[in-house]
Amino acid sequence: MDPPPSFEEKFGTRVCKLKKYLYGLKQSPRAWFERFTQVVKKQGYSQGQADHTMFYRHSQKGDDVDEIRCLKEHLALEFEIKDLGPLKYFLGIEVARSKKGLMVSQKKYVIDLLKEAGMSGCRPADTPIDPNVKFGNKEGRLVDKGQYQRLVGKLIYLSHIMPDIAFAVSLVSQFMHSPMEEHEEAVFRILRYLKSSSGKSLFFKKSEQRGTEAYTDADWAGSITDRRSTSGYCTFVLGNLVTWRSKKQSVVARSSAKAEFRSMAQGICEMMWLKKLWRT
Template sequence: MVKPTTVRLLLSLAVSRGWSIRQLDIHNAFLNGQLAETVYMRQPPGYEDKLLHNYFLVYVDDILIMDSDSDRVTTLIDKLALELKVRDMGVPSFFLGIEIVLLSGGMLLSQQRYMKDILKRAGMVDCKPVITPVSSVKITDDVAVPYADPTQYRSLAGALQYLTVTRPDLSYDVNLLCQHMHAPTTTDWVSLKRVMRYVKGTLNLGLRISRSTSMDIHAYSDSDWADDPNDHKSTSGFAVFLGSNLISWIFRKQRTVACSSTEVEYKGLADIYMQKLHGSFLCYMKSASLLRLLLDYGDYPNPSPKAKTNTLSAARSQEPQQPAVPAANPSTCSSVEAANPASNKINFRPPQVS
């Protein structure tokens, strides 16, 4: 099954390189999917040619095919049609619940239909919208009152998780909501409804993917310090860009308690560097042949990764201060603009692989 990061990464490459993109639907995919043995797949002939690339994004019976040659895409679809009942849907417009709106110089990934469905499930179609997903006044209760319908809370919080596929501006707030799934309180329910009201007011937002001339990977990281009053753990977040396009992001609690704000920032940087760039992120890209694809299209002399920050006091004494970036207004910008922090930055160029 294709992962959201892979979808965003390959769409970014396709837009930047002018690849042909076609969407297919396979009828009765489950009937054709009974396998009693392990199946190994090999890259098709021609993959080694840097000028010719074809990639499949497969989720059950929904498929996106990308290739640098549109004729090769047509030929491949014709061959698939000889073996399976295939419906050629042409240029993709709706994939995995995500609307793909073609724009000049790129595309917009929108989940507007999905947002309206969530609001309908919550009975908040006509709710009053707000401009921020979290109240500026922190709500605290002396006595926690369990929410009467925890199943409803878990259902809506889980639905909001999938919305973060194209809405990075919701990732932090949804992460907080999901931390209370086991025993939600009335206060948690109020916080969830606040997020729903924010969704109501931002139905037009989505993730824009634009044509980019750069294939460099840039990562931004930021952390709070002991913000959770219960366990005093900090929350870290990062955003990874391929060129000018946002392709990966996450917010999560750190595993241990930090003794200072400097320590928590270093932990955030170490987490993104070791686990996402040097670790699982690159291993995942390599296993999917995406790292080699980046190497084919980028000029990577194999330098060491460089980290820059404007929040750590230790770094301030060694590097020039970077100008602050004003907070984005969610009502006047796309999601990618609202989720582009300038706090901690790692400039990373993938190493060469043989």
């Protein structure tokens, strides 16, 4: 690396030797994960090829409580960690368990978001977006770009748990660079919908059902500005919804069939990834 000013005058041609990674550098997450990977692999775990952040080790006991305890103890020797017990709340995500399965919601996150936007007492909406809305007006009053980006960013995080707002959020996120009044109104419509659906949650049930399923769909030339279509898919594993996505296609489809085939291709890729993940 280049020495800092006046370094050579005092120390000559010597260089700095990095002893400790500093938090905040771009390389620090990668360096930390590399260290974590080495420690976990020494315990006999394998790194998933479908998802490199997943480490696994097969056991004949199913949920091996003793192995979990041993891993925690070993990690405590290598890193400064704290055992918070069974997962109940993490990064705005609430988790509740029962004999029938697992429920995941973001009710508190939604309430805090409505309070931040000043819409705690707003009138609820039945749907997250008007099904007939078309954003194509290039003329209009620009709105506060910073506030718009903050709200949409929080909605994007919410869409990771709430599939019902995925399409609406993907639509409003296309105008982050120059939001106008009509786009802001669409964001407020999503917030009004959240007012009526904050208590909803994803339920992962215990099921004897086996297999993986996927459903895909697409509109054709849904965007009136660039005539591109929007793809959407959702996948189910053991009868439970696990992944979903709604995104504008990268190229213009010349027919509705091509738009559907592109959407189907994305759904198949997701299925292949899930099956590869499942086989580990």
